Amino acid sequence: MAAVSKRKFVSADPEKCVGCAVCEYACSFEKEKLYNPLKSRIRVVRLHPLVNLSVTCRLCEEPPCVAACPRDALKQSEENGVIMIDEDKCNGCGWCIEACDYGAITLHPETKKVFLCDLCKDKEKPQCVAWCPEEALDFVTSDTLAQKARITAVKKLFQEAMKTASSK
Amino acid sequence: MGYAGRILHVDLSTGKTETEPLKEDLEKKYIGGIGLGMRLFLDHSKPGIDAFSPENPLVFITGPLSGTMGPTAGNGYAIISKSPESEGIGESKAHGFFGSELKRAGYDAVIIKGRAEKPVYMWIDDDSIQLMDAKSLWGKSPEQTEEAIRKELGDYYIRVASIGTSGEKLVRFACVINDRTRAAGRTGMGAVMGSKNLKAVAVRGTKDVKVAKPEEFKEFVKLLHERMKGPATRKYKTLGTPENVLVLNSLGVLPVNNFTRGTFDGAEKVSGEYLNERFVAKIIGCSSCAMRCEHIAVVPEGPYKGTATRMEYETLWALGPNCGVDRLDAITKAAELCNFYGLDTLSAGGAIGFAMDCYEHGILTKKDSDGLDLKFGNHEAVLEMLKKIGTREGIGNILAEGVKRASEKIGKGAEKFANHIKGVEMTGYDIRGLKTAALGYAVSFRGADHNRHGAYAPDVKGSVNRFKAEKGRGKLVREIEDLYTIIDSMIVCKFSRGVYPDAFGDLAKYYTLDTGITMTPQELQKAGERINNLGRLINIREGFTRKDDHLPPKVMNVPIPDEGVSKGAHVTQAELDLLLDDYYETRGWTKEGVPTIEKLNEIGLEDLDYIIKPKLEKPTKKK
Numbered sequence: 001m002a003a004v005s006k007r008k009f010v011s012a013d014p015e016k017c018v019g020c021a022v023c024e025y026a027c028s029f030e031k032e033k034l035y036n037p038l039k040s041r042i043r044v045v046r047l048h049p050l051v052n053l054s055v056t057c058r059l060c061e062e063p064p065c066v067a068a069c070p071r072d073a074l075k076q077s078e079e080n081g082v083i084m085i086d087e088d089k090c091n092g093c094g095w096c097i098e099a100c101d102y103g104a105i106t107l108h109p110e111t112k113k114v115f116l117c118d119l120c121k122d123k124e125k126p127q128c129v130a131w132c133p134e135e136a137l138d139f140v141t142s143d144t145l146a147q148k149a150r151i152t153a154v155k156k157l158f159q160e161a162m163k164t165a166s167s168k
Numbered sequence: 169m170g171y172a173g174r175i176l177h178v179d180l181s182t183g184k185t186e187t188e189p190l191k192e193d194l195e196k197k198y199i200g201g202i203g204l205g206m207r208l209f210l211d212h213s214k215p216g217i218d219a220f221s222p223e224n225p226l227v228f229i230t231g232p233l234s235g236t237m238g239p240t241a242g243n244g245y246a247i248i249s250k251s252p253e254s255e256g257i258g259e260s261k262a263h264g265f266f267g268s269e270l271k272r273a274g275y276d277a278v279i280i281k282g283r284a285e286k287p288v289y290m291w292i293d294d295d296s297i298q299l300m301d302a303k304s305l306w307g308k309s310p311e312q313t314e315e316a317i318r319k320e321l322g323d324y325y326i327r328v329a330s331i332g333t334s335g336e337k338l339v340r341f342a343c344v345i346n347d348r349t350r351a352a353g354r355t356g357m358g359a360v361m362g363s364k365n366l367k368a369v370a371v372r373g374t375k376d377v378k379v380a381k382p383e384e385f386k387e388f389v390k391l392l393h394e395r396m397k398g399p400a401t402r403k404y405k406t407l408g409t410p411e412n413v414l415v416l417n418s419l420g421v422l423p424v425n426n427f428t429r430g431t432f433d434g435a436e437k438v439s440g441e442y443l444n445e446r447f448v449a450k451i452i453g454c455s456s457c458a459m460r461c462e463h464i465a466v467v468p469e470g471p472y473k474g475t476a477t478r479m480e481y482e483t484l485w486a487l488g489p490n491c492g493v494d495r496l497d498a499i500t501k502a503a504e505l506c507n508f509y510g511l512d513t514l515s516a517g518g519a520i521g522f523a524m525d526c527y528e529h530g531i532l533t534k535k536d537s538d539g540l541d542l543k544f545g546n547h548e549a550v551l552e553m554l555k556k557i558g559t560r561e562g563i564g565n566i567l568a569e570g571v572k573r574a575s576e577k578i579g580k581g582a583e584k585f586a587n588h589i590k591g592v593e594m595t596g597y598d599i600r601g602l603k604t605a606a607l608g609y610a611v612s613f614r615g616a617d618h619n620r621h622g623a624y625a626p627d628v629k630g631s632v633n634r635f636k637a638e639k640g641r642g643k644l645v646r647e648i649e650d651l652y653t654i655i656d657s658m659i660v661c662k663f664s665r666g667v668y669p670d671a672f673g674d675l676a677k678y679y680t681l682d683t684g685i686t687m688t689p690q691e692l693q694k695a696g697e698r699i700n701n702l703g704r705l706i707n708i709r710e711g712f713t714r715k716d717d718h719l720p721p722k723v724m725n726v727p728i729p730d731e732g733v734s735k736g737a738h739v740t741q742a743e744l745d746l747l748l749d750d751y752y753e754t755r756g757w758t759k760e761g762v763p764t765i766e767k768l769n770e771i772g773l774e775d776l777d778y779i780i781k782p783k784l785e786k787p788t789k790k791k
Contacts (some may be wrong), residue, residue: 018460020453021265029386034376035236036272037325045324049349049464050450050476109374112512133393133458 005143007081010042010117010126012054016136019044019052021125023128023137030120038109041117042128054137057083057104057117060075065116068099080119087113169380170232171195172274175208178290178297178366181222181282183669185297190276196685196695197772200276202233202259203657203699205248206706209257210776212279215709219252219356220338220363222283227659228270228329229278231659232683235271235377236385239392241678242456243268244659245346247330251355252340252363253515253570254590254615256707258355258718262329263661264347265453266294272373274405284365289317289330292371304369307333309508310345310368317370317789331358332510337560338362339568341515341593343505349462349478350454352511355592356570380684388681392667393458401667402462405451409481409663410440412596413489419628420734421598424489425544426521427587427720430598430728430737434494434648438484449476454661461663465500472501478588479503485596491524492544502550509558519574520553520566525585531578538562545636587720590615590712600723601734603637605749608645610717611761613703619648619662634732637743642751650696657699668744672696698771701755701763709779716760717748758784 024040032039042056059081066074066083073089074096076082083105092112097105105116119139120126129137138144155162178185205227210767212225225726231240240562245267245424251258252285252561270278273292280290287302300320305313328346335342335358343351344359379385388689395401403411416422417435424432436442447465454462467477477500481507487502489494506513526532534541538556540549540563556564566574571593575586582601592615599606608623609616618624622646627634632641651671655662668674672689679687707716719739727738750760756767762783768774 007620018450020457020460021455022237022458025242027455029237029382032376033382034378035242036376038374039376049452049462050466052452099791113344115213130394133397133453134460 005141007059008119008139008141009059009081010056010119011058011131011138011140011145013136013138014053017052017054018134018136019046020133022131022133023054026127026131030123035145038106040117043103055102055104056128058102059083064099064101065105066094068095070095080121082118082121083116085114085116089112090114169378170236171200172230172271172276174275176275176278176292176297177277179282180284180288180299180366182281183299191608195683196687196691196704199654199679199695199700200234201229201244201246201261201657201659201700202248203653203695205229205246205259205277206257206699206702208277208279209248209250210702210706210709212281213250216711217250219250219255219258219360222281222364223362224250224363226280226357226360226364226366227277228280230276231266231657232679233658233660234267235373236682237456238380238682239389239396239456239679240454240661241658242634243454244661245352245353246656246659247357249343249357249360250481250594250710251614252338252359253356253572253592256615256710256712257613257703258350258357258360258592259656260343260354260357261656262344262346262352263457264350265455266327266329266346266371267351267659268377268455269371269373271377272375272487273371274373274375278369280364280366283362287336287365287367289368289370290366291321292369292373294372294374295383304366306336310510311507312349313368318417321370323372326370327374328368328370329628329642330510331361332508332558334509334511334558335359335362336367336566337568339511339557340558340570340573341512341519342510342511345510349507350535351507351512353514353677354617357513358510364641378753379682381681385681388678395667396458396664400669401459401461401664404459404663405569407440407444408451408461408463408479410443410479412481413439413484414441416597419601420730420732420737421595421601422489423485423596425492426490426525426585427594427598427600427722427726428525429730430601430734431730431732432489432494434489437494438496438499439486441544442479443479443484447472447479447496447500451726457661459661459664464494467497467500470497472497475501477504477507478725480597483517486514486521487550489522490517490596491550493545493547494545497594498547498550502547502554505551505554505558509554510776511554511558514592516554516557516569516597518587519557519571522548522574522585522587523553523563523567523570526578526582529585530678531580531582531585532563536563550631578694584721584725587722588740589718589720590716592616594720595736597624598728598734599719600728600739601737602634603739603747604632604634604641604644604742606637606719606723606744607641607751608649610719610744610748611645611751613670613700613707616720617650621645621652622662623648635737637739637747639746639750641747642754645751646754650693650698651704653699654692654696657695683717694771698773701767701771702776704761704763705776705779708762708783712749717761719744
């Protein structure tokens with residue numbers, strides 16, 4: 001199995017995300033050649049003009065959705081951590097939907113099977129990431145996210161010094 | 169493809185609803201948005217009805233691109249009805265998320281007639297249409313209404329377009345607001361909703377939206393995304409429309425104190441630069457858009473600390489410089505109050521500026537103003553007045569009628585200060601010193617407006633002499649008008665107009681890839697002309713004549729007094745006549761501004777000749 005730190009998933013930067021939903025359209029088009037947020041594997045939440053974030057599968061370590069499935073229809077890929085669904089086994093019961101803390105799994109309105117982000121495995125990178133006009137979506141490992149957070153925190157602490165550093 | 173192919177009819181009096189297929193021949197001829205909306209309005213209304221009559225149809229309409237990934241066009245909708253302000257055609261557009269949801273519910277248009285016995289809201293849940301009790305929503309702001317409906321129906325993704333108290337109380341310039349901060353602002357569409365006892369339209373659509381040429385469409389969208397990242401949209405992504413404050417001020421055409429002056433002493437303090445540095449917390453975007461234009465201003469300190477609202481130039485101008493107010497915190501608070509009561513910020517600021525002008529000239533006194541000191545610059549008075557107008561209390565009850573009707577009620581020469589065209593309050597360009605724009609404003613079918621023609625552009629850019637009224641301006645205005653009606657029929661956002669450098673060419677391609685209906689640039693331009701004529705014909709049906717293509721009294725009678733480039737500028741009757749003659753001629757209309765039979769035949773509106781026949785016969789009889 002790939003080391004957890006090598007596992008890449010799609011993450012939205014709350015500082016950058018403006019809630020435009022381009023990711024939803026890009027996703028439903030990539031997967032089904034049509035436009036419908038209900039068929040998107042990534043969903044936007046805007047709670048207030050200043051509170052926006054896209055949310056999708058985070059490829060959890062020990063994913064609760066897999067554990068919750070009474071029919072063993074969900075499996076985590078050892079190669080890249082993606083949650084794979086055996087459509088023959090899935091009967092749309094929704095235990096996995098309930099188990100997911102991020103609302104990343106939904107029931108497909110037509111197939112009545114659950115579906116979620118597969119990282120657009122046939123493409124160079126996930127299409128939501130490719131299309132995001134704000135570059136708010138990253139295809140990253142948790143290690144990279146932690147690194148970014150550390151750097152941002154340190155920059156904030158040393159605001160004055162940073163100004164000098166960047167002016168040189 | 170592109171279109172949902174379905175129109176929903178709702179009669180609020182009987183509660184009856186039915187759907188009919190959208191006639192295919194209407195699609196290519198009228199596109200969608202205001203074009204198709206005005207045609208549907210015309211076909212479903214009788215001439216001469218009162219705007220507040222149950223018979224007045226209220227049309228909610230999407231565009232052919234609504235619900236697709238097309239940036240800006242994917243999320244728009246328009247509202248069309250007879251305007252309670254102009255008593256001619258009323259139309260307004262809004263973006264956000266509502267338009268795409270309505271398309272996904274499977275409708276190109278919803279035509280609402282009648283009047284509900286009690287306050288209701290309409291719940292469109294795909295194919296199911298219900299009229300729900302809105303008793304508990306009455307008196308709520310649009311934002312509160314949105315939240316209450318989502319809670320009641322238990323679905324976060326429901327999109328709502330609703331009115332505030334001003335719409336309920338038939339304030340003639342009440343607007344409709346969706347997604348908290350997006351307004352279909354102008355021409356009083358919210359008041360028409362109120363007259364029907366319709367508090368809100370709530371939509372949840374789960375259907376697929378497909379385009380005719382998916383892969384090519386995707387590539388075209390990608391190209392638009394690239395262009396949107398470039399210089400074509402720079403203004404909207406950086407300072408935003410408030411950039412205009414200093415630009416117009418330097419040209420001496422920033423209307424101040426109800427068009428008393430053309431420059432503002434407090435311009436720096438209300439500039440886009442100042443706003444962005446101290447107030448803008450985030451710039452957000454609408455559904456499916458690759459631009460970010462929506463500047464969310466948050467007041468950082470002082471008595472209005474924490475007030476948060478969207479801020480654009482026109483709102484900032486109307487509630488700021490037009491009322492002499494040079495405090496952005498108070499302007500932000502005023503904008504928030506307009507959203508709370510559901511008032512069109514432009515007309516609300518216009519009405520208060522008018523009242524202040526009357527007060528300064530002794531036409532209104534403290535007795536009339538319920539004790540308020542209505543001096544220009546009194547920001548507290550502005551906030552109080554918004555409340556009075558939004559609830560029709562005291563003097564607010566008179567101003568709620570709009571400046572035209574209010575000035576008639578007040579009398580004593582108040583008309584001299586009533587800056588409106590066709591009953592619709594002015595917008596933030598001092599057209600005394602922008603004469604191409606002056607023509608555009610005069611002939612705009614929805615009344616005073618910069619968005620029907622954008623004819624300030626050649627004036628401001630200096631490609632023409634902006635102080636001169638001369639032949640040729642008619643053609644300039646006509647050409648931009650024809651493009652702008654297409655923009656509003658596809659409901660493309662005007663902020664994105666720079667990403668279609670080949671104007672009709674780009675837009676025709678966009679349309680064809682989406683709908684599968686072959687459209688050439690020439691055909692699209694012709695459709696633009698057709699739709700402009702359609703707006704004109706509706707107004708003619710409602711009794712409009714050349715006299716209604718007028719300019720506000722101060723624009724014609726009071727030269728710009730400020731020292732500087734624009735000093736002395738104003739538009740004389742002779743100049744206006746020259747401009748109108750030139751424009752009518754280039755449009756192929758008579759001297760009275762009536763389209764000829766030949767023109768109607770040429771643009772495929774021959775079935776509407778019944779509107780103009782009586783008008784064309786008159787002059788020959790006189791001979």
